[in-house]
Amino acid sequence: MTPTNPSLSQADRQSGSAVLEVTDLKTYLFTRWGTTKAVDGVSLYLYPGETLGIVGESGSGKSMLALSLVRLTPEPASRIVGGQVLLGGRDLLALSEKQMRDVRGKEISMILQDPQQSLNPVFSVGNQLREAIEVHDQNLTDEQAHERAVSALTSVHVPAPEERLRNFPHQLSGGMKQRIVGAMAMAYQPQVLIADEPTTALDVTIQAQYLRLLKDLQTRTGVGIILITHDFGVIAEACDRVAVMYAGRIVEQAPVAEIFDNPQHPYTRALLESRPKLDSTATRLRSIAGQPPSLTDLPEGCRFAPRCEYAIDRCQREYPPTLSMSDQHTAACWRSEEAPWANR
Amino acid sequence: MSVRNAPRGTEPRGTPTKLDEFGQIKGRSPWRWSRRSNRTPWVSILIIAVVLVLPALLADVITVHDPLRGVLSDRLIPPAWEDGGSWTYPLGTDKQGRDILTRMIYGARISLSVSTLTILIGAVVGSTLGLLAGYFGGWIDRIVSWLIDTFLSLPNVLLALVIVAAIGPSFVTIIAIIAVTIWASFARQVRGETLSVRETEYVARARVAGAPSWRILARHVLPNVANTLIVLATLLVGVVILEESSLSFIGAGIPRPNPSWGVMVADGRDQILTAWWVSFFPGLAIFLVVLSLNLFGDWLRDHLDPKMKQRG
Amino acid sequence: MGKPLMVVEGLTKHFPVSAGQYGGKTIGHVKAVDDVSFSIDQGRTLALVGESGCGKTTTARLVLRLRTPTSGRVTLDDRDVHQLAGADLKWFRTCVQAVFQDPWASLSPRMRVRDIVAEPLIVNKKMAKDEVRERVGLTLEKVGMQRWQGDLYPHEFSGGQRQRVALASALVTEPRLLVLDEPVSALDVSVQAQVMNLLKDIQADLGTAFLLISHDLATVRYVADQVAVMYMGSIVEMGDVEQIFKSPQHPYTKGLFQSALPMHPRDRVDDLKIHGEMPSPLDPPSGCRFRTRCNQVMEVCTQLPAVTEIETGHTVSCHLYPRAL
Numbered sequence: 001m002t003p004t005n006p007s008l009s010q011a012d013r014q015s016g017s018a019v020l021e022v023t024d025l026k027t028y029l030f031t032r033w034g035t036t037k038a039v040d041g042v043s044l045y046l047y048p049g050e051t052l053g054i055v056g057e058s059g060s061g062k063s064m065l066a067l068s069l070v071r072l073t074p075e076p077a078s079r080i081v082g083g084q085v086l087l088g089g090r091d092l093l094a095l096s097e098k099q100m101r102d103v104r105g106k107e108i109s110m111i112l113q114d115p116q117q118s119l120n121p122v123f124s125v126g127n128q129l130r131e132a133i134e135v136h137d138q139n140l141t142d143e144q145a146h147e148r149a150v151s152a153l154t155s156v157h158v159p160a161p162e163e164r165l166r167n168f169p170h171q172l173s174g175g176m177k178q179r180i181v182g183a184m185a186m187a188y189q190p191q192v193l194i195a196d197e198p199t200t201a202l203d204v205t206i207q208a209q210y211l212r213l214l215k216d217l218q219t220r221t222g223v224g225i226i227l228i229t230h231d232f233g234v235i236a237e238a239c240d241r242v243a244v245m246y247a248g249r250i251v252e253q254a255p256v257a258e259i260f261d262n263p264q265h266p267y268t269r270a271l272l273e274s275r276p277k278l279d280s281t282a283t284r285l286r287s288i289a290g291q292p293p294s295l296t297d298l299p300e301g302c303r304f305a306p307r308c309e310y311a312i313d314r315c316q317r318e319y320p321p322t323l324s325m326s327d328q329h330t331a332a333c334w335r336s337e338e339a340p341w342a343n344r
Numbered sequence: 345m346s347v348r349n350a351p352r353g354t355e356p357r358g359t360p361t362k363l364d365e366f367g368q369i370k371g372r373s374p375w376r377w378s379r380r381s382n383r384t385p386w387v388s389i390l391i392i393a394v395v396l397v398l399p400a401l402l403a404d405v406i407t408v409h410d411p412l413r414g415v416l417s418d419r420l421i422p423p424a425w426e427d428g429g430s431w432t433y434p435l436g437t438d439k440q441g442r443d444i445l446t447r448m449i450y451g452a453r454i455s456l457s458v459s460t461l462t463i464l465i466g467a468v469v470g471s472t473l474g475l476l477a478g479y480f481g482g483w484i485d486r487i488v489s490w491l492i493d494t495f496l497s498l499p500n501v502l503l504a505l506v507i508v509a510a511i512g513p514s515f516v517t518i519i520a521i522i523a524v525t526i527w528a529s530f531a532r533q534v535r536g537e538t539l540s541v542r543e544t545e546y547v548a549r550a551r552v553a554g555a556p557s558w559r560i561l562a563r564h565v566l567p568n569v570a571n572t573l574i575v576l577a578t579l580l581v582g583v584v585i586l587e588e589s590s591l592s593f594i595g596a597g598i599p600r601p602n603p604s605w606g607v608m609v610a611d612g613r614d615q616i617l618t619a620w621w622v623s624f625f626p627g628l629a630i631f632l633v634v635l636s637l638n639l640f641g642d643w644l645r646d647h648l649d650p651k652m653k654q655r656g
Numbered sequence: 657m658g659k660p661l662m663v664v665e666g667l668t669k670h671f672p673v674s675a676g677q678y679g680g681k682t683i684g685h686v687k688a689v690d691d692v693s694f695s696i697d698q699g700r701t702l703a704l705v706g707e708s709g710c711g712k713t714t715t716a717r718l719v720l721r722l723r724t725p726t727s728g729r730v731t732l733d734d735r736d737v738h739q740l741a742g743a744d745l746k747w748f749r750t751c752v753q754a755v756f757q758d759p760w761a762s763l764s765p766r767m768r769v770r771d772i773v774a775e776p777l778i779v780n781k782k783m784a785k786d787e788v789r790e791r792v793g794l795t796l797e798k799v800g801m802q803r804w805q806g807d808l809y810p811h812e813f814s815g816g817q818r819q820r821v822a823l824a825s826a827l828v829t830e831p832r833l834l835v836l837d838e839p840v841s842a843l844d845v846s847v848q849a850q851v852m853n854l855l856k857d858i859q860a861d862l863g864t865a866f867l868l869i870s871h872d873l874a875t876v877r878y879v880a881d882q883v884a885v886m887y888m889g890s891i892v893e894m895g896d897v898e899q900i901f902k903s904p905q906h907p908y909t910k911g912l913f914q915s916a917l918p919m920h921p922r923d924r925v926d927d928l929k930i931h932g933e934m935p936s937p938l939d940p941p942s943g944c945r946f947r948t949r950c951n952q953v954m955e956v957c958t959q960l961p962a963v964t965e966i967e968t969g970h971t972v973s974c975h976l977y978p979r980a981l
Contacts, residue, residue, distance in 0.1 A: 291814055
């Protein structure tokens with residue numbers, strides 16, 4: 001069954017105000033051991049000025065999802081094989097590579113997890129920042145490019161920007177590097193910014209600072225942010241809405257408070273329950289039995305069923321449809337209506 | 345890897361996917377040739393087997409003529425398919441009446457044995473020094489690195505000529521000369537890899553476990569360095585064969601009348617225009633074998649590496 | 657409770673920073689660990705908490721004898737760890753083992769699991785082959801794996817399973833102290849829970865003491881009995897886990913708690929109490945090293961604060977607490 005974008009209400013769809021609308025996106029990897037369905041029918045949407053968190057563990061396909069949105073999936077092994085990615089109404093999957101290059105970095109941009117890898121160690125920061133600026137506007141003079149670089153750094157609150165431009169990546173801390181990467185991504189004030197685990201490699205005290213920075217950029221420019229993470233703390237701090245990803249598909253979507261207060265999918269519940277809490281003294285953590293399925297060899301029915309304590313026969317046989325709990329809250333689970341977990 | 349009742353990890357299974365199912369793909373489709381480049385290079389392997397290995401092993405059994413002494417009345421007979429040729433001497437004879445094909449088969453034995461021995465010596469000496477230098481650092485590293493730099497900049501040909509002028513050419517001499525230059529390549533590579541393996545957490549754990557240095561080198565460092573070592577060795581076989589051929593060509597290698605391919609090419613030098621087959625066939629053999637070894641070595645490198653980076 | 661199992665006194669490690677082509681001149685020192693003292697009791701867990709660069713990893717390496725200290729002592733059962741040799745050293749190795757952070761890098765890729773697990777046993781004790789095999793099998797079962805999995809290679813397992821293998825390798829000699837350097841940070845959330853439960857079970861079962869290095873406060877709360885908070889090489893606060901979590905005193909500790917990402921969107925705070933970044937370790941601030949980021953900084957902070965015991969077992973190193981209360 002091909003779910004259409006269920007959470008986008010009729011009215012919203014008609015008004016067309018979502019800045020990013022993804023419908024049934026599929027990205028597969030072809031290896032000699034079979035086809036890996038990294039992203040297997042993902043639908044989501046994003047409004048300007050809001051932050052959508054995508055939470056999942058390793059093997060869920062979330063990083064491939066991020067790469068698919070900007071069409072940077074590793075070739076030739078992987079291929080986007082279906083779906084639609086509408087950015088401001090334009091289908092990114094229908095563009096030629098040349099057209100996509102114009103869009104990438106300008107209208108939709110991305111921050112990767114490890115700032116070590118995003119910055120080239122042999123070039124100065126200024127050099128790389130100017131390159132990011134000049135790639136979309138060839139007519140800038142050196143002076144203009146320099147000005148833009150300085151103001152980009154100022155917008156991410158980097159102190160002494162002129163000096164920083166002369167530094168090399170190894171002279172800077174992780175947090176500083178991530179800011180600069182952020183500045184490069186925001187240089188053209190894109191409509192959508194995708195951040196793939198931007199805080200994972202940063203220190204605890206820097207993480208919150210960085211998320212605040214993203215929020216600040218969002219308030220000033222109205223950019224829509226897709227924040228990919230495995231950490232519910234990041235979700236709680238920075239997101240407006242959340243989508244939970246498991247084995248290549250979205251299993252639940254809801255506004256952030258709802259995800260924490262009233263999760264409707266057993267996987268979401270299990271994830272939330274397995275976190276050690278700062279303020280509790282539980283003696284045992286609840287963990288999830290088993291392992292995620294191999295994306296090369298997926299079961300027929302619900303992909304979480306083998307590990308789910310609420311699974312019934314139907315769960316193993318048929319993949320559940322995405323059901324709406326309320327406006328904006330959807331979950332793909334046969335049992336979400338009865339909610340057998342409610343009385344625990 | 346055999347498939348057992350293992351936990352669901354990354355056991356390879358299934359057959360390779362066909363491309364046609366996904367018609368609506370946009371962009372390039374280089375998937376086809378990447379698949380081809382990962383295919384086992386059967387042609388190269390075949391060539392190596394047929395031109396180098398089998399003749400070397402079976403020389404005594406499959407040849408009829410004497411490789412060292414010829415029949416003078418049968419000098420410079422062209423290959424069988426040409427005018428004046430005959431199938432007694434399928435590839436013709438040289439100016440001493442010796443059968444080219446027989447000499448090439450024995451020549452394969454020489455090439456194989458010289459290269460195997462040289463690489464064995466070079467690999468053992470080079471790897472040991474590389475391991476010690478990379479793992480212990482300090483003065484050991486300084487000395488070994490200096491040695492590596494020095495030996496890599498030696499002019500082999502000049503050196504060979506000088507030594508041969510002094511003590512005369514022989515098997516042992518040429519093996520020694522080539523080994524002396526080869527060991528440094530091994531040492532450099534192994535040293536570099538050892539440096540990075542030394543910093544890994546599994547070496548740290550072995551130290552925490554209390555393992556002595558020799559055990560760490562033998563069980564933790566060497567096996568992880570072995571991959572690239574094998575690839576390097578494979579690629580260097582071609583280099584050694586070329587070097588032996590070149591040295592033999594100028595008279596500083598295998599002594600005559602032994603039929604090293606290089607010697608054979610040199611022998612035919614004067615008659616290149618009239619009796620082309622004397623130089624051509626051994627030259628062709630050198631070219632084919634070295635090319636095949638290079639292709640095989642490349643494939644080996646690609647084939648061995650990605651498996652290591654597989655994540656559970 | 658009796659005597660502590662391990663005592664660390666005045667542990668200091670300076671790394672020289674050299675310049676020049678052949679590493680000749682020494683232009684300064686990085687004081688990675690600066691006068692650190694703590695003790696670990698039998699069967700209990702001490703956590704070293706702090707951010708990257710605070711010296712907790714170096715401290716762990718010093719305790720494990722992977723590095724030699726510039727000054728200070730580490731004693732196990734009253735014996736100076738860094739002076740041991742020969743048979744005594746082997747004794748030490750069977751008593752103190754470690755599990756490291758990265759499950760993908762901490763197991764030799766070319767060794768079978770059973771050989772990895774057996775190694776600490778083989779290098780330190782003379783045992784018959786079947787005895788070794790039996791112990792390896794038992795230990796694998798203890799960490800929740802099955803004996804036949806010993807035949808496999810590390811790359812055939814997932815991250816969580818590899819950490820179990822690493823744990824088995826560390827437990828096979830039945831050590832009295834296990835040093836755990838960020839044992840779960842690289843794992844998925846749901847797998848972290850599994851491994852943490854396992855650690856608690858093992859401690860209950862074998863009575864092993866743990867030295868836990870972590871930057872994640874929630875993990876620490878769940879596993880630790882005592883906590884020492886480190887910043888730029890020194891311990892700024894130390895105490896029982898309840899004391900530290902319920903009433904943190906040092907501004908950095910308080911800031912750490914406040915900077916921790918919230919558990920729920922309603923717990924978002926407006927003001928972050930710690931600003932700026934850690935200064936360069938080559939040129940640390942004089943006196944209290946936290947003073948450049950502290951929102952309660954005073955004039956006197958340019959001098960080193962003394963260690964004050966504000967309640968039994970709870971010490972702070974801060975000018976806000978100049979005397980015991």
